[in-house]
Amino acid sequence: MKQEKPGWKNLPLGDVVQAGTAESFETGDWRSERPTWHPDRCIQCLQCWIYCPDSSIIVKDSKMTGIDYKHCKGCGICAKECPVKPEKAITMGPEGK
Amino acid sequence: MANLKELSKRQEPLTGGHRLCPGCGASIVVRQVLLASKDPVVVVSATGCLEVSTTIFPYAAWKVPFLHNAFENAAATMSGVEAYYQFLKRKGKTSQHINFVAFGGDGGTYDIGLQSLSGAMERGHDFTYVCYNNQAYMNTGIQRSSATPKGANTTTEPAGKVKQGKTMSRKDLTEIMVAHDLPYVAQATVGNWADLTRKAEKAFSIRGPKFMNVLQPCRLGWAYKPEDTAAIGRIAAETCFWPLYEVENGIYKITKPREKKPVAEFLKTQERFRHLFKPGNEKIIEDIQADVDRRWQALLAKEEMTAKAAK
Amino acid sequence: MDNTVEIRWHGRGGQGAKTAALLFGEAAMSLGKNIQAFPEYGPERMGAPVASFNRISSQPINLHCSITNPSLVVVLDPTLMGKVDVTDGIPKGGAIIVNTMMKPAEIKKQLGVAELKVFTVDASGISKETIGREIPNTPMLGALAKVSGLLDYDMMIKDMEKKLSEKFKNKPEIVKGNLEAIKRAYNEVHGE
Amino acid sequence: MVKVVAKTGNEAMAEAMRQINPDVVAAYPITPATEIVMIFAKYVADGLVDTEFVAVESEHSAMSACVGASAAGGRVMTGTSSQGLVYMYEILPIASSLRLPIVMCDVNRAISGPINIHCDHSDTMAAQDFGWIQMFSENSQEAYDGLIQAIRIAEDPRLRLPTMVTTDGFIISHCMDKIELLDDADVKNFIGAERKAADSLLNLDKPVTIGLIDLQDYYFEHRCQVADAMKNAKQVILEVADEFAKKFGRKYGLIDGYLLDDAEYVVVALGSTCGTAKVVVDEMRAKGVKAGLLKIRVFRPFPAEEIAAALSKAKAVAILDRSDTWSAQGGHVFTEVRSGMFDLKARPKMINYIYGLGGREINLEHLRQVFGDLQNVDKQPLVQYLGVRE
Numbered sequence: 001m002k003q004e005k006p007g008w009k010n011l012p013l014g015d016v017v018q019a020g021t022a023e024s025f026e027t028g029d030w031r032s033e034r035p036t037w038h039p040d041r042c043i044q045c046l047q048c049w050i051y052c053p054d055s056s057i058i059v060k061d062s063k064m065t066g067i068d069y070k071h072c073k074g075c076g077i078c079a080k081e082c083p084v085k086p087e088k089a090i091t092m093g094p095e096g097k
Numbered sequence: 098m099a100n101l102k103e104l105s106k107r108q109e110p111l112t113g114g115h116r117l118c119p120g121c122g123a124s125i126v127v128r129q130v131l132l133a134s135k136d137p138v139v140v141v142s143a144t145g146c147l148e149v150s151t152t153i154f155p156y157a158a159w160k161v162p163f164l165h166n167a168f169e170n171a172a173a174t175m176s177g178v179e180a181y182y183q184f185l186k187r188k189g190k191t192s193q194h195i196n197f198v199a200f201g202g203d204g205g206t207y208d209i210g211l212q213s214l215s216g217a218m219e220r221g222h223d224f225t226y227v228c229y230n231n232q233a234y235m236n237t238g239i240q241r242s243s244a245t246p247k248g249a250n251t252t253t254e255p256a257g258k259v260k261q262g263k264t265m266s267r268k269d270l271t272e273i274m275v276a277h278d279l280p281y282v283a284q285a286t287v288g289n290w291a292d293l294t295r296k297a298e299k300a301f302s303i304r305g306p307k308f309m310n311v312l313q314p315c316r317l318g319w320a321y322k323p324e325d326t327a328a329i330g331r332i333a334a335e336t337c338f339w340p341l342y343e344v345e346n347g348i349y350k351i352t353k354p355r356e357k358k359p360v361a362e363f364l365k366t367q368e369r370f371r372h373l374f375k376p377g378n379e380k381i382i383e384d385i386q387a388d389v390d391r392r393w394q395a396l397l398a399k400e401e402m403t404a405k406a407a408k
Numbered sequence: 409m410d411n412t413v414e415i416r417w418h419g420r421g422g423q424g425a426k427t428a429a430l431l432f433g434e435a436a437m438s439l440g441k442n443i444q445a446f447p448e449y450g451p452e453r454m455g456a457p458v459a460s461f462n463r464i465s466s467q468p469i470n471l472h473c474s475i476t477n478p479s480l481v482v483v484l485d486p487t488l489m490g491k492v493d494v495t496d497g498i499p500k501g502g503a504i505i506v507n508t509m510m511k512p513a514e515i516k517k518q519l520g521v522a523e524l525k526v527f528t529v530d531a532s533g534i535s536k537e538t539i540g541r542e543i544p545n546t547p548m549l550g551a552l553a554k555v556s557g558l559l560d561y562d563m564m565i566k567d568m569e570k571k572l573s574e575k576f577k578n579k580p581e582i583v584k585g586n587l588e589a590i591k592r593a594y595n596e597v598h599g600e
Numbered sequence: 601m602v603k604v605v606a607k608t609g610n611e612a613m614a615e616a617m618r619q620i621n622p623d624v625v626a627a628y629p630i631t632p633a634t635e636i637v638m639i640f641a642k643y644v645a646d647g648l649v650d651t652e653f654v655a656v657e658s659e660h661s662a663m664s665a666c667v668g669a670s671a672a673g674g675r676v677m678t679g680t681s682s683q684g685l686v687y688m689y690e691i692l693p694i695a696s697s698l699r700l701p702i703v704m705c706d707v708n709r710a711i712s713g714p715i716n717i718h719c720d721h722s723d724t725m726a727a728q729d730f731g732w733i734q735m736f737s738e739n740s741q742e743a744y745d746g747l748i749q750a751i752r753i754a755e756d757p758r759l760r761l762p763t764m765v766t767t768d769g770f771i772i773s774h775c776m777d778k779i780e781l782l783d784d785a786d787v788k789n790f791i792g793a794e795r796k797a798a799d800s801l802l803n804l805d806k807p808v809t810i811g812l813i814d815l816q817d818y819y820f821e822h823r824c825q826v827a828d829a830m831k832n833a834k835q836v837i838l839e840v841a842d843e844f845a846k847k848f849g850r851k852y853g854l855i856d857g858y859l860l861d862d863a864e865y866v867v868v869a870l871g872s873t874c875g876t877a878k879v880v881v882d883e884m885r886a887k888g889v890k891a892g893l894l895k896i897r898v899f900r901p902f903p904a905e906e907i908a909a910a911l912s913k914a915k916a917v918a919i920l921d922r923s924d925t926w927s928a929q930g931g932h933v934f935t936e937v938r939s940g941m942f943d944l945k946a947r948p949k950m951i952n953y954i955y956g957l958g959g960r961e962i963n964l965e966h967l968r969q970v971f972g973d974l975q976n977v978d979k980q981p982l983v984q985y986l987g988v989r990e
Contacts, residue, residue: 015154017154017155017156017157018157019157019159019160019161019162019163020112020157020158020159020160021155021156021157022112022113022114022115022151022153022156022157022158023112023113023114023158024114024156025114025115025156026114027113027114027115027116030119031119045101046101046102046105047101047290049101049105050101050104050128050129050132050290051125051290051326051327052125052128053117053119053120053121053122053123053124053125053128053326054113054115054117054119054124055109055111055112055113055124055128056113059105062102062103062105062106068113070113070114071112071113071114072113073118073119073120074119075119075120075121075316075323075324075326076120076322076323076324077120077125077323077324077326077327079324080324080325080327080328081327092324
């Protein structure tokens with residue numbers, strides 16, 4: 001559903017918005033490759049989190065708990081930086097299977 | 098230094114939902130630098146990839162206070178922000194410590210913003226300027242900047258039949274900043290988060306003007322697979338194409354690679370240097386290597402010299 | 409317009425022609441006049457001939473054009489005569505005051521201005537004796553006050569004393585020297 | 601209590617700035633505005649103001665720092681002239697679009713080239729399209745009063761628009777004049793102790809993003825907001841002027857007439873030339889010619905309706921421009937006044953004089969010529985260059 005954008009009378013004065021509004025903007029549809037997290041292999045090193053360009057590694061209480069597919073663009077840095085061997089704790093596969 | 102578990106408890110500076118390329122190094126720089134701050138941060142950004150992609154009205158990806166003014170004036174704009182903060186502090190209207198951070202790409206820092214940067218640093222404003230340096234004007238389509246390295250293919254100094262990309266070597270802005278006699282100057286790269294956040298922490302612990310030059314692999318302009326951003330940053334350091342070092346009150350401290358790899362190891366990871374590997378261009382790679390070696394030796398000498406001076 | 413007096417000061421860059429105009433303007437204002445004081449501006453540096461101006465009136469002054477026909481001209485540096493046309497534009501009956509040891513008649517002859525009143529005073533000498541160095545602009549204020557008749561003498565001295573005392577709080581000898589210079593020039597200026 | 605002092609235009613503006621006591625001043629020296637900053641810097645050095653003074657390395661950075669400090673929530677001022685203002689141009693519309701009430705002293709000086717340090721209005725006029733309120737001053741008193749009013753105007757919640765107050769370079773900036781000063785406390789009460797910013801970059805409890813990129817879907821709306829504020833600005837400027845007049849006795853309008861009500865031959869001008877024109881209007885009146893002057897004090901927003909009403913009964917009007925648009929159709933003031941008069945049923949004949957470029961003298965004789973021309977207006981060309989050698 002398309003939302004009506006506000007006219008100038010209803011916009012706050014000036015070029016200003018509250019912090020973090022981009023959270024509501026979906027970039028997950030940019031993805032052609034999809035990361036999958038394998039909790040059983042994860043060593044909770046948080047390398048994926050610190051290198052994610054899209055703040056899309058969900059961390060709660062210092063623990064990786066999943067991937068934010070609404071925003072993840074599927075760059076694959078998390079999988080590449082994952083140090084777990086021989087099989088990584090995050091693997092990439094085609095999107096939309 | 099804070100470990101990742103500690104960092105992960107801090108305020109996330111950027112939300113997802115920004116429009117940077119998949120695998121972009123700029124937002125990695127922003128997150129790793131800002132997470133290093135224990136105190137609240139206030140950000141100013143120059144016009145550039147980072148700014149346009151994170152603040153498309155009405156969608157702001159910044160969870161911390163953020164101001165964009167224009168292309169060449171992030172440092173001057175921050176001067177004003179910081180000046181007002183100093184006013185508030187002096188008048189007893191605030192006692193909250195804030196770390197002020199200005200971000201600019203290499204175009205907005207090395208080229209059009211150099212005067213503004215130089216002025217702000219000389220005036221001694223208490224903020225950290227971070228150049229996310231991807232070595233060309235990526236936002237407008239990969240035009241050369243004075244940070245573009247020799248031999249790189251850009252759209253305004255392209256590799257062609259008689260020219261092989263940029264003919265001149267890059268400007269050494271880190272050393273120009275050192276010449277400003279700042280309390281802290283650092284060079285870092287995407288791909289070594291511990292080094293980068295430690296340097297940011299260090300910068301935040303020092304009052305006065307700080308400058309950080311962070312090499313930021315750009316998957317669009319350098320042309321590589323998006324997952325390689327951090328890895329290519331690491332090779333830049335390992336080849337000494339981009340030495341990791343810091344200068345605190347004039348004293349150099351270099352993070353030396355275990356084994357200095359040939360610069361070709363770095364060059365071959367990116368399309369922007371592909372033409373250099375064609376037969377006949379061997380001399381250019383040799384020149385680049387010689388340039389890297391010369392700068393590396395000079396850096397080592399500075400470390401030795403300033404260490405002596407410190408004693 | 410009728411009661412507006414226009415004054416031109418001639419000096420060299422660094423000699424205080426601008427300051428003299430400002431001081432004279434301030435003094436006149438303190439005594440209830442409407443005033444303007446402004447220098448002529450250019451890229452000239454120390455030593456170049458310069459001019460500054462006053463308008464003094466009992467009416468509010470609206471005019472903002474330059475002064476081309478001053479009824480009073482003050483020459484701070486006599487060496488300017490012959491190099492700068494210090495008499496330019498002075499209407500008939502106007503007056504010129506020159507800082508010099510020469511007599512008014514000699515200056516009148518030198519300038520060739522029979523129809524003008526010429527006054528002289530040794531402002532340089534007075535300033536050396538009273539202030540201790542050559543700053544002719546201060547005594548020339550006294551000479552101009554006398555010749556122009558624009559300022560009441562006693563009130564002017566009182567006002568100058570007040571201003572100088574504020575400016576040189578810890579240097580009473582400077583205040584005294586300057587006042588003495590103004591008083592002497594007021595009394596020693598003579599003309600024909 | 602009224603305090604009468606002798607001050608140059610620059611001193612008057614610096615004095616107003618001392619009394620305003622802004623939170624941040626960022627400025628760079630340029631003739632003939634330098635003195636304002638120098639005097640103010642001494643106030644800072646002597647602790648007479650609370651201001652954080654940023655002695656930037658260029659005017660571009662001056663305006664950039666002003667934007668930063670103002671976005672942070674501060675009451676912010678600067679001063680410049682000519683090339684300095686031109687160097688700021690890029691940032692001026694950013695200040696207005698971000699709705700930052702920065703107040704600037706602009707000492708009017710010709711813009712290069714050739715390089716020239718003297719007065720004309722080219723610098724301000726070329727900045728007319730950047731969403732700044734622009735107020736011209738006839739003399740030091742108006743500059744002083746205007747600067748104090750400018751704080752209130754700029755910070756009015758209905759406007760939040762940057763405002764520049766101008767003086768004519770050297771003619772006013774360096775001319776000592778008698779002016780009446782207000783008490784420090786009166787100024788403080790009039791402008792309010794501090795700015796109440798709607799959004800502040802330093803509000804950590806409510807973090808905001810300021811200066812986002814607008815694309816096709818929002819840019820137009822944001823610019824429309826500035827247009828709307830400019831429409832409201834006339835009312836706000838008059839309200840502030842009325843309050844100022846009630847408190848301090850000096851009354852200002854968007855335009856101010858001199859013997860205008862029954863005038864048949866009218867000169868329209870801005871700045872110091874208005875003073876000189878008043879003298880000639882008096883001369884003309886003494887000769888029985890119904891001469892009058894219309895002074896435009898506020899150029900942005902442009903008081904077109906007020907001007908049209910004031911000029912509707914005149915026979916002939918000469919519009920004096922101290923700048924050229926290079927359109928071959930006359931100066932900035934002329935084109936705007938003429939456009940504003942278009943809807944009148946009966947219009948006076950209007951002609952244009954471009955004068956005083958680069959500080960070229962405009963004296964009584966020139967203005968006598970203009971009034972003379974107006975009495976033979978049908979023989980006059982649309983646009984003339986006054987005081988130039990051919």
